[in-house]
Amino acid sequence: MKEIMQKMRAEAARVLSSGEVDLVLGWEKGDLWWQSYPVFIENEKKAELLTWDLFCVPNLAKYLLEEIWHKKRVALFFKGCDALGFNQLMQDKRVDREKAFIFAVPCSGLVDPQKVERAGLHQGLLRVERLGDELTFVYKDREKKTAAPWFYYDKCLTCRYPNPVVFDFMLGEPVPVNPRERFTAVKELEGQNVDARFQYWQRQFSRCIRCFACRNVCPACSCRECIFDLTSPRWLGKATELSENQFYHITRAFHMAGRCVDCGECARVCPVQIPLTSLNRKLIKDIDELYGPYDAGVDPQKVPPLVTFNPGDPAAFLESKGV
């Protein structure tokens, strides 16, 4: 990872000094071991701030929507999941491919701080390093080595596009693609009866505090004005009453249908661990089964199944009602 980080800094300095771009969007290391956050670099001398480590999880693509960058040429770094989000923004005509210079960073998985904490490895931790498939947890006076996948985000373990599908310049070598089955949790839920499923989701949604982090981080949530922010009329009441929470999550999920790139960011940022991945993947699975396999964000030229109509499209929902 250090080698790629050096390349990142060199390339960022190069594109800024040559005037190819006005801004570089990357990640910077914070004071604490899990902190690697988005950084905005406009001066080549600041390229040294860039980092690439096991915690560079935030997707940078959505910052392109901010008005202050609209007229700028921006270079940015994408992991596989980030690239899918960018393509979705492009498909939604919200970003301009021509104004972005994309560095691809193949990614074999990032570390979930909550898993580190659950394993009790967080106290006194200074940093985490990776060599091959092995992680080293570094403390003041000791080290601990362990198999890396144990600590990867669930979304990384099921990632099918670790190598960015859109880029101008590739940093590093493509990594092997070896995803675990992603519909396991969905199938488990599908196996339950309707009452059990309803109760399950009621319990999940009842925890929602309506912080909107899931929406704000989502690369497919790019409406200029969100229905949930409207004050007149106020479609979504501000009280976190269960039915309002359900209205928020279910409406959002349907709006994501056929557009969710399965980057898993919504579930990552949720402070109360609502399993939004299962909700979105249920819709992905249904679309796959009804209209054939489709992965949002992979090919922005491909027509998404839910924005087109074929006479042969299945209409079981009509037939079963006897309409």
Added chain:
Amino acid sequence: MQEIQKARLPQLWEYLAKKAPLYLPQQEDGVINFAPWQEGARVKLESLNTVLPPKSIVFPQWETYLHFTQKARELKLTPTKEPEGSYILFGVRPCDVAGITVLDRVFLQDPVDVFYESRRRCTIISLACNEPDISCFCSAFGLEPGFAPAADIMLWDGDKFLLWQSLTEKGETLTHSLTDLLEVPTPAETESVQCLRETAATVQEQKWGLDGVKERAKDMFNAPIWDSLYRRCLGCGICTYLCPTCHCFDIGDFSRGERGERFRCWDSCMYKDFTLMASGENPRPTQKERVRQRFMHKLSYFPAQHGLYGCVGCGRCVRKCPVNIDITQVIKEAGGSISCA
């Protein structure tokens, strides 16, 4: 000082829950929050901070305070009954107790908020931290991870038992009713409290010096830090809703036909509609002004108004911000010094 064997805690909880609603940290679907105790509850005392602070009990995310009906020209208003205040909060960490005292400054000063005042009649049983997290910084604000002066009863974790000390008359009364469950600790056990307090204070590695921070923060309105810090902010409400001291609220109505209810609910200065006026004017037009507001409020405006910082160093916002916006960086910018033990 007294003590209770950990093995007898379920008995204690069962007894307390019969006296009054008992809220303690419980795990559901992997999330630890304060919830009412019931038979078979998955109590998680050992976890440091719950996801939501106990603010969510003394100042719930939303509550109805008025019912109304309107027929023709007749409007009938029925205030909601004041909430029940005789409940027990068990296992509250010292930073969260301090968070409640910050809320007190807001809601108990004139005009007193009657709903808050009623809920504030609760009994708070605090549990000292033996080993604060790397992202905890309560000591920066003169708080002690091993002691909560504003609690009614203070507990220290002595591994197999909890040491028990009542700090108020209310705490004393409750303690007296528990003679069957509490025991007298050995002198060595009693002494260990001092040791636990000191160890907790040293484990919090970072030693903060906040001299002059609130004065300097006052002059930070036009500081360059806001220009860089806000850019990565997602504008979500995690930092405010998980904060034990954030207390801004909004008022709204549910209504259907002739009847409805008026509620109040948490609101967040991170949201763009927080300061949006009916005319369409917004005095905090971008995320920069919103981010600045949150930190200035905690470090400058609140201290100026109430004499104490609006942050208790629980570290929730530090841990949960999706893009690692970190208040300790702002404190350093305001001249807060930091050294490692």
